Amino acid sequence: MNGPEIHVEFATRLALFVPHERRHGSTTVTTDGVSTLGHVVESLGVPLTEVGTLLVDGREVPRSYVPAVGDSVAVRDVERPQQVPGAPLRFLLDVHLGTLARRMRLLGVDTAYESTDIGDPALATRSAVQQRVMLSRDRGLLRRRELWAGAYVYSTRPEEQLRDILDRFRPELRPWTRCTACNGLLREATKEEVADQLAGGTHRSYDVFAQCTQCGRAYWKGAHHEQLEAIVARALADFPNAS
Structure with missing residues (x-):
């Protein structure tokens, strides 16, 4: 210049x-x-x-x-909370943000995630077609003109990433309503409906289950439930207006 x-x-x-x-x-x-x-x-x-x-x-x-x-x-x-045109508020995360994707889904936030690297052009196109906010630490991806909307993820620590995204966008939180594996919606399920996914000890110890309506995965309050409850409780306490 x-x-x-x-x-x-x-x-x-x-x-x-x-x-x-x-x-x-x-x-x-x-x-x-x-x-x-x-x-x-x-x-x-x-x-x-x-x-x-x-x-x-x-x-x-x-x-x-x-x-x-x-x-x-x-x-x-960007002023916070950031206003994004259109509704509902939905997100798309790149291959490097798997833990953040699972935590957002845990909170009931509509979060698409690619577990393989499909390339920047494909991600940007998906953001535009599905009207999802692209979250990434890849500055080149965020500069692509076809993106519908995007945001840089500033931290490398999942807990800080989650807090930053919730603070920036204030999405509606509906914990325990989405599959952390595929983002599908969960429904209540009987033990008989998910019996083929239960080991002997689980079958004997638990009676309350949920199942993903999309991939069929079964959920129950297993060994890691306290850790997940802590993540949910912290998010709801920090962002009560988002729930």
Whole structure:
């Protein structure tokens, strides 16, 4: 770029996306004089899924605004809770977010997940066709234009990932209603209906079951139920307005 110089300052949350020398205070950027502000911001490393309000000399401008010489630009992060067009709110997670996908399903959030790497184009197309918010730590994927909506997952720790997504989108929580394996809806089931999935000890010890209406998997309050209950209780306590 060899056009007008502008001054850009990024919100603290967005600092991780930009080169280290641009992370603190205002940084000078030379533009080409024709690219939109959205393109300029993205060229500096920030996925537009993470960009909220853009201010030029204190006034809000659209991403299509073409910067002029001397502009002072403030790039804010997405306002929370984030409003996503359309309903219901649904998600799509890439291959690296399996634990997060299972925890979101545990809370009853409609969460599609690919356990194999089907490639960025296919994921972006699925997001668009099914109108799902794409969650990923892959910045390249989040920059694909065909995405319906997307969000960067900032942490590598599942508990922090879950809290961040619930805080950002505030989806409705309906714990124990979805299959953690396939995302299908659960229904009550009798012991006889799921007997072929029960080992001898389980068959003798448990009487209350649920079954996935999609894949047929059986559920009961087994050895890990206390751990799952803790995840659910924490989410409901932290985000009561989402339940």
